[in-house]
Amino acid sequence: MRKISLFLFFLLLPAAPLQTQTREVAITIDDLPLNGAQFEPARIRKMTENFLAAIKKHQIPAVGFVNETLLYRAGETDARIAILKQWIEGGVELGNHNFSHLGFANAALADFEDDFVRGDAVTRILMKPNKPRYFRHPFLQMGKTAADEKAFEDFAATRGYKMAPVTVDVMDWLINVAHAKARAQNDEALIKRVGEEYVKFAAQRFDYSEQIAQELFGRPIKHIVLMHANELTAENLDALAVTLKSKGYKFISVEDALQDPVYQMPEKYLGTSDRLGHWAFSQGKKLTPPQPAEFLQQPYLDNQRNRR
Numbered sequence: 325m326r327k328i329s330l331f332l333f334f335l336l337l338p339a340a341p342l343q344t345q346t347r348e349v350a351i352t353i354d355d356l357p358l359n360g361a362q363f364e365p366a367r368i369r370k371m372t373e374n375f376l377a378a379i380k381k382h383q384i385p386a387v388g389f390v391n392e393t394l395l396y397r398a399g400e401t402d403a404r405i406a407i408l409k410q411w412i413e414g415g416v417e418l419g420n421h422n423f424s425h426l427g428f429a430n431a432a433l434a435d436f437e438d439d440f441v442r443g444d445a446v447t448r449i450l451m452k453p454n455k456p457r458y459f460r461h462p463f464l465q466m467g468k469t470a471a472d473e474k475a476f477e478d479f480a481a482t483r484g485y486k487m488a489p490v491t492v493d494v495m496d497w498l499i500n501v502a503h504a505k506a507r508a509q510n511d512e513a514l515i516k517r518v519g520e521e522y523v524k525f526a527a528q529r530f531d532y533s534e535q536i537a538q539e540l541f542g543r544p545i546k547h548i549v550l551m552h553a554n555e556l557t558a559e560n561l562d563a564l565a566v567t568l569k570s571k572g573y574k575f576i577s578v579e580d581a582l583q584d585p586v587y588q589m590p591e592k593y594l595g596t597s598d599r600l601g602h603w604a605f606s607q608g609k610k611l612t613p614p615q616p617a618e619f620l621q622q623p624y625l626d627n628q629r630n631r632r
């Protein structure tokens with residue numbers, strides 16, 4: 325009898341709550357110096373200050389990926405280069421996101437390699453005595469074939485580069501359009517609401533990636549989250565970091581994250597550096613990540629429509 329009740333006792337013990345597990349994530353920020361619709365350097369400087377304050381407060385070892393084409397704006401080039409310096413002085417390591425945000429899916433290997441080489445000319449000088457060592461594929465597009473991708477990665481390796489895939493996409497590149505629109509309308513209440521909903525949505529995306537990692541690998545993994553150099557994330561990174569810490573997250577470097585074997589290329593090739601999606605595809609699974617609320621998506625969709 326005693327044996328049975330002891331057995332029942334263990335059976336009824338709740339599984340360890342997730343919050344007590346250590347979760348790890350490396351934070352990466354794409355499209356430096358400014359993601360999305362462009363605005364003047366004073367405002368970019370302010371945005372960068374907000375980012376750096378949150379990074380310092382939470383001791384986040386971030387990597388920022390630069391598109392050097394964004395440095396060349398009439399009358400703004402010096403100021404935009406100074407903004408890259410601001411990131412470096414704030415302790416953020418810079419990486420290469422190629423020169424013109426060229427996607428690999430529709431580019432010839434030689435063109436993609438050239439755009440990569442052009443991509444770090446200024447960054448390399450600013451970072452001395454350090455050297456850029458991480459590359460992020462624009463649009464997360466890897467080569468059309470595994471052979472193209474391998475050729476590019478081998479070429480990049482001769483210049484000291486490793487690839488930086490992602491496992492969490494908080495979709496700030498999309499939600500930022502709603503944020504920018506609210507700001508253009510001076511709608512403070514809406515700016516605040518978009519920010520709060522973004523943090524909640526980002527937390528859902530983290531939960532989803534944890535769940536998928538558990539299904540694919542049977543264990544928690546070292547995540548890499550994709551964010552962007554925009555005002556939405558700059559103004560909400562502090563709140564997001566607080567939320568992540570309350571979920572048990574520790575901020576790690578990209579170098580540390582890449583030690584996790586999940587970052588080895590899956591067997592079956594899919595041209596994306598969304599690494600969980602790639603692994604899922606390789607295992608014949610389809611992912612259905614949560615999507616942002618309609619009011620967060622609509623301004624982005626309207627923009628896309630107007631561009632056509």
Ligand SMILES: [Zn+2]
Pocket residue numbers: 354355421425462463
């Ligand atoms: Zn990008």
